[in-house]
Amino acid sequence: MQYSFASRAQTLLSSPLRNIRELAKRDSFISLAEELPAEELFPMHSLAEAATSVLTADPEALQYGEAEGYRPLREWLSRDLAKRKGLSVQPGNILLTTGTQQAIDLLVRVYVEPGDAVLVENPTSPGLLQVLRLQGAEIVPVPGDSSGMLPDRLAPLIRKHRPKLLMAAPNFTNPTGVMWSLERRAQVLELCVQHGLLIVEDDSYGDLYFGAAGGPDRKQRLPSLFSLEEKQGAHVLYVGSFSKTVAPALRTGWAAGSPQVIEMMTAVKQMADWQSSMLNQRMLHHLLESNHFKLEDHIEMLNREYATRLKLMVELLKRSAWKDAKYEVPPGGMFLWVELPPGLNGDALLRAALMKGAAFLPGSMCSAGGENAECIRLNFTHPGRDELLLGMNLISEAVMEFTARN
Numbered sequence: 001m002q003y004s005f006a007s008r009a010q011t012l013l014s015s016p017l018r019n020i021r022e023l024a025k026r027d028s029f030i031s032l033a034e035e036l037p038a039e040e041l042f043p044m045h046s047l048a049e050a051a052t053s054v055l056t057a058d059p060e061a062l063q064y065g066e067a068e069g070y071r072p073l074r075e076w077l078s079r080d081l082a083k084r085k086g087l088s089v090q091p092g093n094i095l096l097t098t099g100t101q102q103a104i105d106l107l108v109r110v111y112v113e114p115g116d117a118v119l120v121e122n123p124t125s126p127g128l129l130q131v132l133r134l135q136g137a138e139i140v141p142v143p144g145d146s147s148g149m150l151p152d153r154l155a156p157l158i159r160k161h162r163p164k165l166l167m168a169a170p171n172f173t174n175p176t177g178v179m180w181s182l183e184r185r186a187q188v189l190e191l192c193v194q195h196g197l198l199i200v201e202d203d204s205y206g207d208l209y210f211g212a213a214g215g216p217d218r219k220q221r222l223p224s225l226f227s228l229e230e231k232q233g234a235h236v237l238y239v240g241s242f243s244k245t246v247a248p249a250l251r252t253g254w255a256a257g258s259p260q261v262i263e264m265m266t267a268v269k270q271m272a273d274w275q276s277s278m279l280n281q282r283m284l285h286h287l288l289e290s291n292h293f294k295l296e297d298h299i300e301m302l303n304r305e306y307a308t309r310l311k312l313m314v315e316l317l318k319r320s321a322w323k324d325a326k327y328e329v330p331p332g333g334m335f336l337w338v339e340l341p342p343g344l345n346g347d348a349l350l351r352a353a354l355m356k357g358a359a360f361l362p363g364s365m366c367s368a369g370g371e372n373a374e375c376i377r378l379n380f381t382h383p384g385r386d387e388l389l390l391g392m393n394l395i396s397e398a399v400m401e402f403t404a405r406n
Contacts, residue, residue, distance in 0.1 A: 022154060030391035033361040035334060036382035042247045048295040050286040054279065061282045067270045069096025069254075070281035076288055077254060080204075084296075085206075086227040087238065095265050096254050098276045100204045101127055103239040103255040104167075107200060107271070108135050108267045117121050118160035121149055123337075123366035123375070125174040125202075126170060128167055139368040142166075144173075146328060148180030158278040160196050166192055166199045171206035172225060174368045175377035176337040178332025184224050189225050193235050197228065198261075201225045203240045204253075209383075210307035211333040225367070226256070230366045233257045244334070245299055250280045258259075303332075306381050309388060313380045316392040322399045330404055334381045337363075339374055343404065346376045349395075352402045358394035 054061045068074065074091040081087040114116060114136030118130065122141030130204070132139050140161050143153045148170060157163075168188070170180035180188075192199050201224060226238040233256070241253030255265060269275070288292050313336055314329055318346040326339040340346065346362035353359060363375030383391055 012130065012134070020151060021043075028392065029357050029359070029385060030387050031359045032378045032380070032383060032384065032388075032391050032395075033359040034379060036375055036379065037244050037248065037302075037334070038305065038381055038384070039358060040323070040384070041305060043287070045300060046290060047247065047283065049292065050190065050283045050290065054282045054286050058282075060244075061265060061279050063278065065275055065278040065281075067266050067275050068092075069094070069276060070278060070285060070292070073252075073281050073285040074254075074286075076285060077256075080288075081238075081256065085203075085221070086223055087239070087256065088227075088232050092295055093233065093259055093262050094254055094256045095262050095269065096252060097239075097241075097269065098251045098273065098275055099243055099248075099253040100202060100241045101131070101253075102269075102272075102276075103241075103253050103265075104200060104202070105131050106268050107178050107237060107255065107261070108165075110264045110268050111198070111261075112137050112164050117163040119154070119157060119161070119163045120368065121168060121173055122368070123175055123363060124167070124368075125169070125374050126361070126365045127211045127368075128202075129368060132167075137164075141368050141371075144176075144178065146178060148173075148184035149188050149193060151184070154188060155191055156215065158191065158197060160188055163197060167202070168199055168225065169202040169205070171222075172208065172330060172333025172335075173202055174194070174205065174333070175335050175361065175363070177328075177333040177335050179222070179331050185222065185228060189204055189228055189235070193229070198237045199225055199236070201236050201238050203238065204244055204333055205241065205333040206247065207245050208303060208304040208306060223259055237261055245295070246284065246287070247303065251276060251285050252280055252284050273285065274329055306334075307370065309380045312388055313378065313392065320392060320396040320399070332380055334377045338376050338378060338381060340376060342398065345373050349376070349398060349402055352398040353395050356394040356398050358391045360395065374385075390402060 036377055074094045078091045079087055105291055108131055112135050115138060117138045117140050118132055119140050119142050122143055140157055143150050144155055170185055172179055203224060223236060224237040226232055229236055237255055237257035238370055239255045242250060286296060302364050324341040327336055347364055361377040363372030364370045366372060
């Protein structure tokens with residue numbers, strides 16, 4: 001039979017990440033391409049205790065639940081967002097989702113018509129680009145610098161395209177790791193409020209903050225766009241997840257914002273999967289309320305280790321065959337964004353690296369029109385220190401062979 005898939009669905013099959021994920025299953029393969037935390041740092045014993053307690057205490061943990069998510073977990077999240085991030089959001093205005101990706105997907109489904117313009121950072125998350133393409137949105141990239149999105153470039157794009165959404169990740173943007181300045185946050189928010197433009201603020205990486213040069217610098221947290229708005233939630237939908245700080249397999253993310261927006265997202269979630277896993281949410285809530293586990297202490301431990309891995313990656317890069325590459329060491333997040341030396345192309349170099357047994361993400365996948373081909377994204381959080389050493393050396397070998405052939 002000849003199947004007739006929607007034309008925009010073909011983009012789902014063309015991603016190099018599909019091949020990289022298959023290759024990454026091999027024991028000898030080292031991937032610096034994916035968006036993964038370090039599994040050896042997962043709180044295994046605490047999670048095991050939480051699972052045992054939940055399963056033995058209440059059979060309702062295996063039952064259907066509210067589409068909005070487990071109420072006690074939403075109440076905990078409401079308190080935590082107020083305490084640690086200055087957000088004022090009631091539990092009823094929080095929707096628990098199957099990760100951040102689903103939160104964004106649900107909003108785009110109910111808010112964006114095919115052909116609607118959506119503004120994104122340039123470069124931006126490959127996963128976000130896939131969601132927008134599948135909905136048929138017109139993706140409009142907005143330039144930025146080391147302080148974040150440029151307001152003087154944003155303003156004319158808003159007037160020209162009259163977009164439905166602005167997608168932003170002010171804390172350690174994927175893939176660049178840029179942390180927006182306070183001034184830039186305020187300027188972008190002011191523009192969007194003036195034009196009645198809804199912002200989706202993705203703070204998936206916000207807790208992974210370890211200082212300006214991967215050191216122990218404990219700078220004060222900058223306020224979110226959500227918390228900066230006078231009427232919190234009117235123009236900002238705040239999304240995040242526990243995937244980067246606790247464990248991805250729990251598949252627990254959230255969206256917090258206007259009651260009208262959350263209500264519509266909940267309605268489409270009921271159609272998509274009715275609810276995210278009640279068992280996972282109850283386990284997570286038990287863990288977060290446990291006397292044996294403190295989320296802030298766990299995040300501090302993650303940041304110490306990730307800072308060390310980032311420092312190692314930078315040192316290896318300085319001593320590599322591509323030491324002339326350009327980059328800025330991010331103050332947090334999971335990625336190092338590298339501009340390759342002249343004459344190197346990210347897509348072509350990836351093919352050479354794959355033959356060596358290593359991978360990274362080419363910059364073209366982080367751009368709506370395939371720009372940034374001279375850049376690559378390197379993940380430093382998932383591979384252990386020995387894997388980082390070997391992976392960076394294999395990529396360096398690929399650079400030398402690629403340069404010799406060309």
